[in-house]
Amino acid sequence: MASAYLVPVAQLLRDVPSTLRVEFSALFDEMNEFDPLPAGEADVPRGAIAEVNLHLESFSGGLRARGQIAAPWRALCRRCSIDIDGHSEVQVSERFVDDRGPGDDDAYLVVNDFVDLAPLVHEAILLDLPVAPLCRPDCRGLCVQCGSDKNLGDCGCLAPIDPRWATLDNLRFVDNESNEASSE
Ligand SMILES: [Zn+2]
Ligand SMILES: [Zn+2]
Incomplete structure (x- = not known):
């Protein structure tokens, strides 16, 4: 054919x-x-x-x-x-x-x-083809703790506090300073 x-x-x-x-x-x-x-x-x-x-x-x-x-x-x-x-x-x-x-x-x-x-x-x-396809632009995703679909309603879980984020602001601050120094 x-x-x-x-x-x-x-x-x-x-x-x-x-x-x-x-x-x-x-x-x-x-x-x-x-x-x-x-x-x-x-x-x-x-x-x-x-x-x-x-x-x-x-x-x-x-x-x-x-x-x-x-x-x-x-x-x-x-x-x-x-x-x-x-x-x-x-x-x-x-x-x-x-x-x-x-x-x-x-x-x-x-x-x-x-x-x-x-x-x-x-x-x-x-x-x-989309690289990161979403069912809708504002899809709320799955709860990382209980796995329920957050589009269907709030599961009531509280956001976890990850100790790694606590130091992030300090790291960013150092980065900014070194960028400024190198651009002058
Ligand atoms: Zn979705
Ligand atoms: Zn949950």
């Missing part, structure tokens, strides 16, 4: 400038390239569908792919560990070239009059 990510561009590259609309949905990880990430990391789940909506515009020696890529992701909240379902929508503008010249290090290659959009889609979505 031909991959939807492989787009024939021979005619586009012959008629410069011209435009081709590319719109499809396909398995995000069609080739099973990615192993699941460790539990808790934001990840595109197995079997997830990516939505690709691009305009390809040819120029002499290549083309530019512009438009939107979208895919779902899944993660655990960093603070309270509940499952989160998210959705990434990324605007892209990337070049494909016949040959990489100076300054083309970040360009993808046109191979045998085809462009493979899969690497572009993967890169755009994976870079957009």
